[in-house]
Amino acid sequence: MAAYQLAQEALAAEFSARWAEILTAVEARELATSLTELSTQYQAAIRESAVASRTLSIAFYRLVRALETGRVIGGPGYRPGASLGSLWADFNRATGKRTGTGAREPLPVDTRNPFPAEDIGREAERAAETFRQQVADRVAKHERERPGREGSAALDDPALIAWERDFLESLKTAGSGAGGQIVQDGGRDMIHNALQNDPGAIGYYRATEGSPCYFCALMAARGAVYKSKRTAAFGAHPHCHCQAVPIFSRRYQLPDANTSFARMWREFGGGSLADWRAYYTKT
Structure with missing residues (x-):
């Protein structure tokens, strides 16, 4: 990868x-x-x-x-x-x-x-x-x-x-x-x-660069995204180097970064995207 x-x-x-x-x-x-x-x-x-x-x-x-x-x-x-x-x-x-x-x-x-x-x-x-x-x-x-x-x-x-x-x-x-x-x-x-x-194929996960922005970190925190009409888009932005990594088995293993972002999201406890941005920037 x-x-x-x-x-x-x-x-x-x-x-x-x-x-x-x-x-x-x-x-x-x-x-x-x-x-x-x-x-x-x-x-x-x-x-x-x-x-x-x-x-x-x-x-x-x-x-x-x-x-x-x-x-x-x-x-x-x-x-x-x-x-x-x-x-x-x-x-x-x-x-x-x-x-x-x-x-x-x-x-x-x-x-x-x-x-x-x-x-x-x-x-x-x-x-x-x-x-x-x-x-x-x-x-x-x-x-x-x-x-x-x-x-x-x-x-x-x-x-x-x-x-x-x-x-x-x-x-x-x-x-x-x-x-x-x-x-x-x-x-x-x-x-x-x-x-x-x-x-x-059953879905994908988002692989981020070393220090992603708050939006990409949040998207990576979702872990595996199983395919459906609702997930038929991959959000990127200028200077973004995130990639979609395909998954073909339930026995996949997420990168450490995704697991870390997921833990950070749980610790954040919920709120607006602006709140998450402030939390992510300070963490």
Whole structure:
């Protein structure tokens, strides 16, 4: 699980680095006239990393399922004669690390394809809307507030240079956070929808990063979430690295972090989300 989570985080980080590189090539005063090109590059960067996120999630889902049930599931990436050894090899390839290995005997096959079809249009719409909110709208506001925009401020004014630098940094942070969420949602949605379509799956639990926010800690405190229409969504937010880990047997074991958050929730004793946030922050 750790290797999967780290690999998904790395994909979000790669996207963030690419977005920062894209912005570095543009002068702050040229942002308003470069939005069309920036939008194209932003969406292309999201697309590339989201595809990798989905490939990784399929390899992870198929491997976890085989380890827990002794059977391999069909769908994208399935090859006849798949074994634990070949599934580990697929996962290692997707993570870029050697994380494990297994026997080479072919596994029994469940031919059903639980993985949802890639929705390129929805992803593109979401990326375009995210760019508008996190970049284009901010640039428009920035232009309205620019000191000396009528020509009274010198381009080498130290205060203006610092102001522009801080603005570019804010665009990097906002754009990478929201875009990174779309990247990881490519994998998160793939796994969560596969759970709903796979008769062999019974639910999932939320694996958090080292120091999750109060919301993610609360969601992790729920422990196993058994699949139903009511649980057909996985909440994430910008800069969130939580992942849904599929469960195929009642003999699952939760990570220590989930158990700790559950204990913390019991000790909290109930209250509003704001009360929980205050309690969690102080604990």
